[in-house]
Amino acid sequence: MTQSAQELINLASSQLNHVILGKSNQVRLALTALLAGGHLLLEDLPGMGKTTLAHGLSNVFGLDYKRVQFTSDLLPADVVGATVFDAKTSEFNFRAGPIFSDIFLADELNRATPRAQSALLEAMEERQVSIDGESHHLPDPFFVIATQNPQSQSGTFPLPESQLDRFLLRVSLGYPDQAAERELLKGRHGRGSLEAMQCCISRDQLRAIQARVPKIKMTDALLDYVQRLVGQTREEELALLGLSPRGSMALVRSAQSWALIQGRDHVLPEDVQAVFVAVAGHRIVGRRETQGNQLARHILNTVDVVGGVRV
């Protein structure tokens, strides 16, 4: 590696910040998910720059990118591909679907029927698709960015908790602030500048960086804090559904990835706090219809960072 991982990451994020204005935190979370080898769920209204972010990520890493607009009549074959009969050779050939790409954008995932949704979710977990008894491996890195509309919108099939769990992070981009929007209106940034982006991290470099994430160190005191947070999500009085062990592993992995992006070789409580809402928000269900995000933020605010076990 000619450049250190840190420099590469900084370069990548600064390029992305040129495309997605004023959302450096969300960009960093997206990078966190990518580096940690997890998938990203973007929950937002249409037109907030989800596609741009996905496109930008693929450009920066020199990865190929495909996008599928999920609708209610979408079939699993439209996503994973199908075996078709070739009349010339009189053979059945597998024609790969759009999912065979490095970065796959599933737009408006919750508009599709559960059947189409599950085809994608299976691929996410196994990193392979099986069609007519044949397994087809997906490329590595394989990174899914799914977007979904807020569930209050009509015509949606909400993802069940078990499938939400497959997404490492859930992020909302939100409206841009005034200054960023002014820049956008001037037309100097945004989608137009996508072409101007350079590939600064190669596929191999990306794999190397991903391999470093699990090696970021965590002390007992930090794990104490993580366990306090996780324990609080399982508190019967607060939540109906707490963080699963997969959830707590995701929390640790994301925190490590975040620490790496910050250029540290160890995790600080700040790193855990930075990713906690994105990790836990879609996994926990509060009592009395408390939104997961709100509850996660509440837990973050009440659990003491310092010290051993405190009830």
Added chain:
Amino acid sequence: MLANHYAISQQVTYRGMVWLLAAQLVVMLPFAFYLPIWLIPVMLISSYWRFRVLKGESAQPKLFVRLLVVALGIAGVLLSGMTLLSLDTMVSLLLLGFAFKSLEAVRQRDALVVVFIGFFLVAISFLFSQSIPAGAYGVISLIILTGALIANQQSPAQQISRYATRSSLKMASMMLFQCLPLMVLVFIFMPRFSPLWSIPSFESHAKTGITDSMAPGDIANLSKSDELAFRASFEGRVPQSDELYWRGLVLNNFDGKSWQQLPDEYDTSELKHQLLYNMAWNDARIEIQGDPFKYEVIYEKTGQPWLFTLTPTTKVDGKTIKFGDYRVMSRGDIQSPFMMNAVSYPDSKRDLELSDYARNLALQLPASGDEKTREFARVLRESSLSNADYVEKVLNRFTDQSYFYTLRPPLLGDKDTIDKFLFETQKGFCSHYSGSFVFMMRAAGIPARIVVGYLGGEWSPDGEYLSVRQYDAHAWAEVWLEGEGWRRVDPTSRVAPSRVEGGLEAAVEYEGSFLEGNPFSARNFKWLDGIRKKMDSIQYGWRRWILGYDSESQAGLLKSVLDKMSSIPLAALVGALFLGIFLLWFVMLGLGRRQNYEAYEHQLYRKFCKRLEKHGVLREPQQTPYEFALIASKKLPSRAAAIQDFSSLYQQLCYVPRNGAGRDEPHQKMRRLLREIS
């Protein structure tokens, strides 16, 4: 924010209010038996009103409405015919206030006030009743009140839990259970000071038992009640059934129809003064003979000062007075079960010399009336050899002629009642026989008087104690004979010997008038006898050991445990014991808290936070050391360097993986920096 930040100024929650109303109803219920009946609907309506407000069906009452309601309530209490400034009035007012308080309970602190008044009311309810059921009910009230207290201090998150009600109740029971050892200790060792003022008497308490005058028929009314009058247990010698004459009152004055204690009517305090003045107790007038009875009596609440003792009682303890007519009275009215120890010498001679006052009192007769009896007495006395012979002849007349013992005597009218009884109807019970006997004695010039009290009683199955009930009420006579003093004569025993040996039930068995008009008395169901006697013995234990435990038994217990100690070291010892228990308690509380020992650096960091808190910088739980250091050093620029150093040291220790370096050095540094900061 939850838990710690949940301030007390919050509004009462729905669940908290429901708890509060439930607790209120539970607390108010027992008072319904003792106070004006209209209080019940008022209390219920007020609770219902608050419940409607809670449900949003009616509006929160305005200040004006609340004032109106309170004014109406006070007017109602004043108009319900209770004396101003009596305890009843005060308790009624407190109850009304308690019921109305919830109407304006909006904030949490109001709810706490309601709960605390509730605790006070539970204590007050024991002024009305101290029975075992009342005690059990008190415990239930305490649990529910504590539950309400907990429910009103829970955070909303705890309240929405499915198990909230159960957990509140469980926690309340746990808390009270944990208090139990302390309660027992306080009960046994807490010094019992006499009250600064005595408890004023309750008007609502009907005075029960024997009244201070006797007209024919009075005692027959008592025979319809199986209420307990008192219980006695004997130490050593145990009396036979014909020795169980429990002396209560002495009736001296006859007005032609009924018997009074003294020529003029007095209320009880004046009566005591009169008796103390004219008939003071004098040890010299009693010639002690024979073996004594030593006994302990627990009197039930009667609202009257009469105590019932064996004659003559020479020694009593407690707040009692002995009088020259050999009766014992309590200094105040008996408002709660009262325990007393006494010694009697039944074979003693009393009053060999009779004072003029006593002699005049014992010879009084109305100026006219009952002429036939007077004439009959005069003739009979002339034909008798001596006064003693005359007494015997009169008694024999009751046996020889056809006199009947009955609880359903014919009416005697208003005039010449003795004549009618002796020569016409010849049917009656103890008050008829003792009254006519005393009349005949006096008509013949022999000093005599009526004694009212109880005769007999029922021994517990194991013979441990004797229960005397209202139907054991009895009247008998005393005559004064030269050289012998006062002699007890029971004319009833000549007519119905079974009254003495087998009690009233045996005496009127033939006519079935025992406990007439009280068909539901357990006494009427023979098959319940075993259970009734068992219950009775449990109640005796309750009276004897719980309610009867007063300052004297306390001192007795401590003395017996600690041998003969003077009171000062005793007090010091008790005090030290208490102090020790509390200290132990606190230490245990402290230990319980620190069960999870934290690493030393965390403890140091907490100290660091406390120091900064004193300087006005409070750390929120979610602030990381780095964040907090930034904020703190901005606010305290003079200490910024030390704060930054300390924080980064702590952060290093906690979060940066160590490579085996010693840990003591950074700790020392942290301590030094801490000193620098403060």
